[in-house]
Amino acid sequence: MKSFTLPDLGEGLAESEIVEWHIKAGDVVKVDQIVVTLETAKAIVDVPAPYSGTILKRFGHEGDVINVGSVLLEIEEITTEISNHTHGQLEAESVNESSAAQSKDAATVVGKVSHQNHQVDIDSFWVGDASSAQEARSTQGASYAEGAGYTQGNPERSNNQVSALPSARLLAKRLGISIDLVDGSGDSGLILDVDIYNAADKQQPGTEVLKGARRAMVKSMAESHHNVASVTITEEALLNHWNKDEDISIRLIQAVSYASQQEKAMNAWFDATTMTRCVHTTVNIGIAVDSSHGLYVPVLRQADSYNAQDIRTWLDGTVKGIRNRRIGREQLQNATITLSNFGAIAGIYATPVVSPPQVAIVGAGRIIKKVIMEDGKPTEVKAMPLSVTFDHRACTGGEAARFVKALVKHLEREHGNA
Structure with a gap:
């Protein structure tokens, strides 16, 4: 029997949510x-089996959040017989093959799940970042010392040591859960996250x-409010020249594409640590x-190269x-500027939140009638x-105002791009 643990999915993130099991015991x-299928703070990831065999047990239910290193599956591996060898040779080669198989299996997990993803430059601005994983690992290490020993509180278990993962102990402390009252679902009652x-x-x-995305949004919004010098400019575009069947999106x-080309300072990334700004073409x-x-x-990449029909096709498929x-x-990486059409639901004006390292976000409110x-x-x-919210550390008020002017100019045209 072999245990398959959640590998590093190449995202620098410490946890994932189980979206869907494709197998059963x-x-x-x-x-x-x-x-x-797992969901990290950055994307949906399909995880392959590292061995061939029979599924003995699954750990976790759909919707559960698990940490890297947590057991996902127990598999009874399928072995093949080797003929034309003596019994002694079979035993010796079996040992060698077992060792080699374990090494190969480990490479399979890394090669199929992690190694491939490491070839992609991971953006640090999408919800959540690698620092959270490093922080989690460091605090988990500290929890070995804090979690050791005997529990107090429940008379029935006060004299027995609770068996729990260090990460589970830390999580219980953060959520205010008395760990000695929790029943573990792991082997021998081991308490899991x-x-x-x-x-x-x-x-x-x-x-x-x-x-999932809600959890990641917490980190992203907190980072933005803590690090970005946000300023919001509001304006109105008069749509009296629009056709009745115009596609607002x-x-x-x-x-946004047009305005970004007219005032390039808003189509940029900013790094406060190195005091550098990257203006994108x-x-x-x-x-x-x-x-x-x-x-x-x-992210709609190279948005300026899409015609109207291509944009609609992309939107429908992505949604x-x-x-x-x-x-x-x-599909969620390398945005240079963001658009939020919140008016499709409700709202007139807002203060959209910039997602670093981007420096600007455009918010469109509900279309209103006025005289x-x-x-x-x-x-x-x-x-x-x-x-339009912009990071005033990287953009001047004049640059932002010119961007808004170009945005309004394009929207007030009778027709968009063909």
Whole structure:
């Protein structure tokens, strides 16, 4: 029997949420067969089986959050017989093959899941970053010392040592869970992280532990508010020249692309540590997409090269992928500026949050009707409220204002790009 633990998925992140199991106890699997789909703070990842064999046990349920190194599966490995050898040779070669197989299996996990992802430059600005994983590892190390010893509180278990993963002890401390009251689901009653999460969910009815994109959003928003010097400019685009069947999303994406080319300072990344700014020539627009699982920001790369129909096709396919929780990490990386069309739901003006290292985000509010004076006469028009937040450390007020002016100019055209 072999235990398969959650490998480093090449993201520098310490935890993942189980989205879907593709196997059950008793199933026979082959090497590289997809056994589970996980969601990290950055993407959805399919995890393959490192061995061929029979599934003896699964650890964790769909929706559970687990840490790197936690046991995912127990597999009874399938072995093959070798003929034309003496009994002694078989024993010797069996030992060698077992050792080699373990080495190969380890390489399989790394090669199929981790090594490939390490070839991609991981952006640090998408929700969550590597520092959180390093912090988690360091605090877990400290918890070995804190977690050792005997528990107090429950008379029935006060004289017995609680068997728990160090990460589970730390998690219990953070969530205010008495670990001596938790029943472990691991081998010999070992308390796993998932047991602590389950206990937290039961502790206060109506509460929930944030997972997946919602959990990652907490870190991203906190980082932005702590590090970005945010300033918001508001303006309105009058849409009296628009056709009745205009696609608002397409017009917004085209306008952001146009304004980013006219005022390039807003289509940039900023690094406060090195005091450097990277002004991009390519416009990669992150499109904020709301879903029941949380906020996702897929990226339309080289947005200026797309025509209207291509943009609509991309939007439809991407939104469908998000709703089905089938979106790759590469689809969420390298945005140079972000667009949030919150007005599709509600709201007129807002203060959108910049996601570092980007320096700007465009927010579009609900289209409203208003009366303006035109040639001395009151005229009813449709207006789109715009809210543009920028990092004042990297952009001047003049650069931001010129960007907004270009944005409005494009939106007020009768037609967008063909």
